[in-house]
Amino acid sequence: MKSYSQISPPPAPKNAQAELASLKAIMAKRSAEDVARFHWWATGGPVYRWNEMILDEMQEGFVTVPIGLRHLALFQVALDDAVAAARHHGKSRPHLQTVANEAAIRSSAPMVSSVSEYAAASAAAGDMLGYIFPARASHFAVRANEAMQSRLLAGVELPHEVAAGRAIGQGVAALAMARGRADRSDTKWSGTVPEGAGHWKGSNPIAPAAGSWQPWVLASASEFRPAAPPAFDSDQVRAALNELKTFARTPKSNHRATYWEVHGGARVHHLWNEMARTRLLETGASPTVAARVLTALNVAFADAATACWDAKYAWWYIRPSQLDSDLKPLFAPPNHPSYPAAHGCLSTAAATVLAGAFPYDRERLLGLGKEAAEARIWAGIHYRFDIDAGQEIGRKVGERVLQRAFAARTN
Numbered sequence: 001m002k003s004y005s006q007i008s009p010p011p012a013p014k015n016a017q018a019e020l021a022s023l024k025a026i027m028a029k030r031s032a033e034d035v036a037r038f039h040w041w042a043t044g045g046p047v048y049r050w051n052e053m054i055l056d057e058m059q060e061g062f063v064t065v066p067i068g069l070r071h072l073a074l075f076q077v078a079l080d081d082a083v084a085a086a087r088h089h090g091k092s093r094p095h096l097q098t099v100a101n102e103a104a105i106r107s108s109a110p111m112v113s114s115v116s117e118y119a120a121a122s123a124a125a126g127d128m129l130g131y132i133f134p135a136r137a138s139h140f141a142v143r144a145n146e147a148m149q150s151r152l153l154a155g156v157e158l159p160h161e162v163a164a165g166r167a168i169g170q171g172v173a174a175l176a177m178a179r180g181r182a183d184r185s186d187t188k189w190s191g192t193v194p195e196g197a198g199h200w201k202g203s204n205p206i207a208p209a210a211g212s213w214q215p216w217v218l219a220s221a222s223e224f225r226p227a228a229p230p231a232f233d234s235d236q237v238r239a240a241l242n243e244l245k246t247f248a249r250t251p252k253s254n255h256r257a258t259y260w261e262v263h264g265g266a267r268v269h270h271l272w273n274e275m276a277r278t279r280l281l282e283t284g285a286s287p288t289v290a291a292r293v294l295t296a297l298n299v300a301f302a303d304a305a306t307a308c309w310d311a312k313y314a315w316w317y318i319r320p321s322q323l324d325s326d327l328k329p330l331f332a333p334p335n336h337p338s339y340p341a342a343h344g345c346l347s348t349a350a351a352t353v354l355a356g357a358f359p360y361d362r363e364r365l366l367g368l369g370k371e372a373a374e375a376r377i378w379a380g381i382h383y384r385f386d387i388d389a390g391q392e393i394g395r396k397v398g399e400r401v402l403q404r405a406f407a408a409r410t411n
Contacts, residue, residue: 344390352398
């Protein structure tokens with residue numbers, strides 16, 4: 001959304017008694033299973049379960065970077081806007097007593113708005129998941145309705161509050177889908193792999209057009225593009241190769257390198273989002289803060305990936321094991337150019353954002369980000385200058401996102 005005035009909920013009904021009577025009728029049908037379902041959906045606030053569900057869906061479909069990071073950013077921004085708009089509009093509306101009778105379920109998150117933040121998040125999530133996974137759209141529509149209905153069955157929100165939240169969530173999702181259709185993530189690459197000494201060798205490179213996708217906080221995908229890598233036949237490259245060839249691998253270094261091959265690659269978004277959700281529960285973050293932290297994390301992921309892929313396909317730099325056949329990496333390198341290192345870009349961006357959001361755990365988070373990057377040396381996958389360039393992109397993107405995500409706003 002450009003501003004809160006862009007989407008407004010329908011007006012509240014004037015007949016409060018009819019609202020309460022309607023809620024009592026709904027609550028009269030409640031079962032023990034409904035109570036358990038309410039508590040499940042209420043855990044962690046309006047966005048917690050939906051973040052968990054999209055990640056599970058992406059893992060099931062093996063949606064990997066960089067397109068998976070694009071999906072997550074678009075999804076979390078929609079939920080963030082929906083929750084913020086629900087709270088904003090809810091504060092300006094008359095708030096009826098939402099407890100229909102003594103059978104209402106006590107909630108650990110008291111209502112502060114007369115527009116349901118849970119319904120706003122659920123409506124946005126259901127529509128966005130249907131957009132991202134169209135074959136499963138009906139499934140997610142059912143889950144969204146279940147989440148909203150749980151608020152009524154518990155007696156913690158009135159029908160018009162849920163309806164207002166639903167309208168906001170659907171409106172925000174429509175805006176998010178419009179952005180998604182225009183973000184160039186469906187661009188088909190029509191280029192060719194360059195030939196010659198010092199260039200990456202291979203076919204069907206991974207996502208060569210990703211550097212052209214629309215970023216969120218960067219002025220352009222190339223804003224943080226690093227300087228050109230050293231000439232492939234330079235002393236600097238020979239020294240970098242020697243570091244890889246003389247690194248003494250141990251069972252521990254092999255284990256950590258393999259761990260980050262999985263959790264810094266195909267599951268990088270899963271790992272860092274899980275860490276974020278854990279810390280949000282530990283700190284008891286408010287719904288708006290939780291929504292914003294998850295959004296900041298995934299926007300940083302998306303822009304770091306776009307910046308990283310822009311640089312990779314600007315330089316098409318040769319992989320270490322392609323340049324020196326005597327180097328035997330621990331496992332096969334991914335099918336894209338070497339410079340800069342994606343693990344450095346992505347995990348550094350994630351660690352930077354979460355270290356800013358959770359300063360009590362700053363050193364541990366930054367340490368994990370550094371290990372994710374360093375593990376590519378242990379595996380013989382990247383030169384040292386790949387790692388350094390990737391970490392620089394990740395830090396810059398993470399810092400930009402923190403500045404944007406948590407700056408004071410007047411609207």
